[in-house]
Amino acid sequence: MKPKQSDFFTKPQHRRQQITFAMSSDEDFSLVIPPPSEETLESIKASINKHKKKHEQLIQEQEELVACRNDQQDMAEQFRQRSIKLNQKRKEDQRSREEQMENDKAKIKLGQQEESDLMEQILRVEELLEQEKARNLHLKQQNDVFSAVPERKVAFTGLTGKEGDGQEFDMETNIVYPMEGGTAFITFEEEVVASNILKMQKHEVKVGAGCRITVEARQVHLLLPRLVEIDSEVSSQHILISSLPKMEIEPLLNKLEIHFSKTKHGGGEVEKCEMLPDSWTVALTFVKNDIAKGLIETEHHDVKLQEKMHRVRVTAFLNGKITNLVTKMTACPRTLLLTGIPTIMDRETLQDELEIHFQKSCHGGGEVVAFLYNPLGQHTSAVFGGPPKNTDKETE
Structure with a gap:
């Protein structure tokens, strides 16, 4: 409680005795003493005590204000220290977030690189898979061809031996x-x-x-x-015709060419027709590539030879290609x-x-x-x- 201005400056009022001097013309005077004041010494003491109490009360209030001020200063210092700590923690959190963001960016970049590597691996695997499919298809075609090779009677007149004794193939120089x-x-x-x-x-x-x-x-x-490695593949233009009757070669070739050149028999325009005398098999070449496959799938065909229908067998023709030569x-x-x-x-x-x-x-x-x-x-x-x-x- 703030003391009033008047309280600080209030002092006991002492009335002065007024002395009146009456002077006459012949310079005679008389001393006039006013009547005594109503305030007594007791009232003055009481007033002094009262003001002492107010002073003590003011001192106590001043001490309380000083203590309150000190408390406020302590609290302000605490808040300042807390603000500093919070600011430091905020900066540390910001650095941590920035580091985390950098780590996340590095992880994202690494993940993108791994994804790119995986995509490349997938493409390579798919390419290898396609190659394997093509190889399997090629092997299947070869297997189909080998299983459909024209039959020819042979007689074994050689000698038997252990595996690996003989050469893989014989080639005349x-x-x-x-x-x-x-x-x-x-x-x-x-x-x-x-x-x-x-x-x-x-x-x-x-x-x-x-x-x-x-x-x-x-x-x-x-x-x-x-070293010579030869890869064989099924020709899309050639066919082999076997199971042929014994007759003159020229009429046989003419009959076969006429038969397989007709579209109603599944054939087409013939480019070449020749006899393979060692196996009595005819190799027939078409102009287009899409004819031989259908004839091979049918396999058996009835052809008019020697004034009667004769069943011949059509199989695939293999082309050889050198893939490795040392x-x-x-x-x-x-x-x-x-x-x-x-x-x-x-x-x-x-x-x-x-x-x-x-x-x-x-x-x-x-x-x-x-x-x-x-x-x-x-x-x-x-x-x-x-x-x-x-x-x-x-x-x-």
């Missing part, structure tokens, strides 16, 4: 070797003879009367296949190349003279299987083929 002028190929019956001639390198050969020439023997290298350089063990041969006489005579020289054992030679000479200024090619039947010899 037919290598064309261009010859330079003034050279000759000579093939000996024995490898040791060719080896001896090669070691001697240069040979002096007597040709004609008193004429000698010097020739050089060199190794012959051929590029031969070491070659190697191979030295001919019995064939040598003779170089440096001059043109000093006719071809046949000079070839005979050279062959006679290298057949003689005194010159380190031996039995000659083949000899081919190419004079200077001429172009000749030697053909290297497989070994003859029932022999292991090379042929040119």
